[in-house]
Amino acid sequence: MKSPAFEYVRAESVADAMSAYAEADGDAVYLSGGHSVVPSLALRLQAPALLIDLSNIAALSGISLHDGWLRIGAMTRHVQALKDPLIAAHAPLFTAAAPFVAHPAIRNRGTLGGSLAHADPASEFPAAAVAMRAELEIASSQGIRRVPADDFFVDIYETAIEPGEVLQAIHVPSPVAGQVIGFDEIARRRGDYAMVGAAVQAVSRGSGLEDVSIALFSVGNHPVRARKAQAALTGRMIDADAIADAQAALEDDLDPPDDPQFPASMRLHLARVLLGRVLANLEAVA
Amino acid sequence: MKADITLTVNGEAVRETVEPRTSLADLLRDNLRLTGTHLGCEMGACGACLVMLDGVAVHACLVLAVQADGQKVETIEGLNDSGLIKDLQETFHDRNALQCGFCTNGMLMSAYALLAGNSDPSRDEIRDALSGNYCRCTGYEAIVDAISAAADHRLNKAKGAQ
Structure with missing residues (x-):
């Protein structure tokens, strides 16, 4: 049309x-x-x-490091998340998520800021932002404020951006020593919207995982932080028992939507399977 | 209010007056009669309308003509005339990689963009590059074959030249 x-x-x-x-x-x-x-x-x-x-506004472009945070201009294209070395080093979950976002030609034009502001419940970058504990820089007529990703995603297609405000940049705290990440999703076809997806980061110490951060997507109206699963993993080494406990905890963390083609029980099952896969394949990034 | 835009299409300067809602695809097809840019879904799903915009493949249905103001567009007609995809066109023909042909121009655009950045793609990488291109006739296998064969020819040619 x-x-x-x-x-x-x-x-x-x-x-x-x-x-x-x-x-x-x-x-x-x-x-x-x-x-x-x-x-x-x-x-x-x-x-x-x-x-x-907004594409001509210089303040919305550019990728730079400031005091341990990576500032990614909202106009940064998806393809840059895939290829930019600064993003790969300092916001690695965006790089890990990018291959799952739509198709190559879409990634050439789509922007990180646009994806976050649009807040599609099935999209990858919002969950990556939550898992990385990113902060969103929003401009209003009153000035500029930074909103933690946990508070940014309010509901389906709804964010902390008020009418007329502009998302200017995404700030991501740099990885610390021992940081590990994992990202995966289950979709019917390559590039399709995820049926469930998971973004995970944690700090791996000799004694076990610390600062565990898990965001699941396509399981509710916005990315969901899996707090019980995070707690189940904290202080433990990754092994079959720890993974099983995290998977079991998703029962309390998630309240997936129910529809005839895709019952809530199936989404919960897939979320558990996927979280298990991601936890078993965490990669060191720092 | 209509807007005046200037862009380069297949190497030629173009000046047009368009409604803001005119897509780049409609500008190419209706104003410039470059009908090789096909319109299937008009929502970025089928990939039939791919063109190169400032050197990267984009959906011409998802770019407004006013957004392309000042930029360089290369359509399938331009790629055809330049000879840059002659080998791809030949391998598509040799491998029966098209039947009705509606998707072919977008497929060629994706293949051209892939091979420009990756001279030796695996079949998985080719499939990933084509993930946004629908073909309802061939089942894709022959298209992957054709792109793979063109990549092999280019690599062999490059080796021969050394």
């Missing part, structure tokens, strides 16, 4: 973009890579009066 008519403006700064949004009385949508917005227009799921293109 073809999109309904709209006006288009290319913003040169974040302030510029926010004032265009205000002038449109909120009947506007921000455009980054456009790979969720444009199909939603073609499918006529939304019909804003104005599209505000």
Whole structure:
């Protein structure tokens, strides 16, 4: 289908973009890579009066290290998550997640910021952001604030970004010595939306795992932190018993949606299988 | 309000006036009559509309023409005329890698982009590169064969030249 008519403006700064949004009385949508917005227009799921293109704004680009945090501009394309050495070294779960995100041509245009702001419950980068304990830098007319990923994802397609605000960057704390990660998903076909997915990071010490962080996706309205599974693994070496305990704990952590094609019990089962696989294959990154 | 845009298509400067909602695919097909860019799903799923935009493969249905302002577009017509995919076209023909042909232009674009960055892809890597291209006729096996054969030819040619 073809999109309904709209006006288009290319913003040169974040302030510029926010004032265009205000002038449109909120009947506007921000455009980054456009790979969720444009199909939603073609499918006529939304019909804003104005599209505000953010792609030319310098403040939204660039990848740089500051005081142990990697700042990734919101306009960073998925393909950069796959190839950029700074992201691979300092935000390795994004690199691990990227091959699972859609298809090569989509990854050339889709942006990390767009994916996080869109907050599709089945998408990979939001869960990776939660597992890495990333913080999201949001600009509003009042100034700039940083929101922890745990508080950022509010509901299905809903985040802490208020109408008119702009997600500027993603901040990821650098890995510490002994850090291990794992990422995997179960999908019907390569590049399809995940039926369940898991992003895991932890610090491996001689005495066992510390700082265990597990985010599952496609199991609820937003990425879900598996707190009971994290606790079940903390202080333990990874072995069959520890993995079995973490898998068992998912019963309390998850309350997956139930639908006739995909019962909640099946999603919980797949989540357990997947978490077991990921835990058995954790990789050292630092 | 219509917008004036300037872009380079297959090496030629193009100036057009478009509605903001016009996709790059519609600009290419309707305004420029470059109908080798096929439209299947118009939502980024089928891969029939792939073009090169500033050197990377993108879905022309998911890029607005106004977003491509100032950029370089290479369509299947441009790749065909340049001779850069002649070997791929030949191996597609040799291996029966097309039947109805609707998906072929997008397949060739994906294959071209893959081989530009990876001269010796495995069959898995080829399949991954084609994961966003639908073919409803061939079952993909022949397409993977064709791309693999073209890569082999290029490698052999490069060895011969050494």
